[in-house]
Amino acid sequence: MQNLTLTWHSAGGAAVALYGGSYAAARARRTPLSTMLREAGTLLALFALWQLVGHLSVMSTDHALDRAAWIHLTELSLGLPDEASWQAAVTPCPALVKLANYYYASMHFAVMIGVLVWVFVRYRARYAWVRNTVVITTAICLLVQFIPVAPPRMLPGSGFVDVAKEYGQSVYGGAVGGVVVADQLSAMPSVHVAWCVLAAVAVIRVSPSPLRWVMVLHPVLTVVVVVVTANHFWADGLVALAILLFAYAAQAAAARWRARRPAAASEGSPAEERTAVHP
Secondary structure, three states: OOOOOOOHHHHHHHHHHHHHHHHHHHHOOOHHHHHHHHHHHHHHHHHHHHHHHHHHHHOOOOOHHHHHHHHHHHHHHOOOOOHHHHHHHHOOOHHHHHHHHHHHHHHHHHHHHHHHHHHHHHOHHHHHHHHHHHHHHHHHHHHHOOOOEOOHHHOOOOOOOOHHHHOOOOOOOOEEOOOEEOOOOEOOOOHHHHHHHHHHHHHHHHOOOHHHHHHHHHHHHHHHHHHHOOOOOHHHHHHHHHHHHHHHHHHHHHHHHHHHHHHHHHHOOHHHHHHHHOO
């Protein structure tokens, strides 16, 4: 199974082509098409950066296993549940394991793209907020991932099993397009967790439908899946959530700053000062 269908070369090239198409559409005064092409190019550029960072991380694997072992021991000392015990509870049921592998490989990206397209088409005024959250969160996650951290399934003697490899569903270990190997050492932080919570928050805040709360199931299922497949620790998800909260706080602070600027400009304008002196 392969969940990454583009190399960073092809994704970057497609992003450049989409930006070019956006510029051409803008010159032809086709604003909706220009906007759509620009946003698609932005997402592909972000994907290309993700692939590139993963490739660079793979090139420097020093102490990745040591960091993973330290995270696991620290979690146990803090009283967090052992991820290996959660996995052991599921492994006797092959159907559940295969479903978990499939969910891990495909749903995080598919749901994120689906939510972005839905917001863009149905709630255009809220799209920038969702898009900016994706960009900020993913960019910070990528910076952290330059420090390689192994996933639980790579820890020897800790009770974890690489269930994806066991069932022939692994998205790792094979070259994508013969160029890039999907990164196995970017466990910290979990982009899967960050994206699933982001998608759920976006749907709940944007949609007026009472059914929007069903979207909460996506982050719940994702957290369970990344643990039982031994692809991430609890700590990976917690760090991802902290990064997501920072992205929300940064956007809120920027919005408050933009709201204060017109007021400050109008209060200090020369016309108003002259009026105050010569009523």
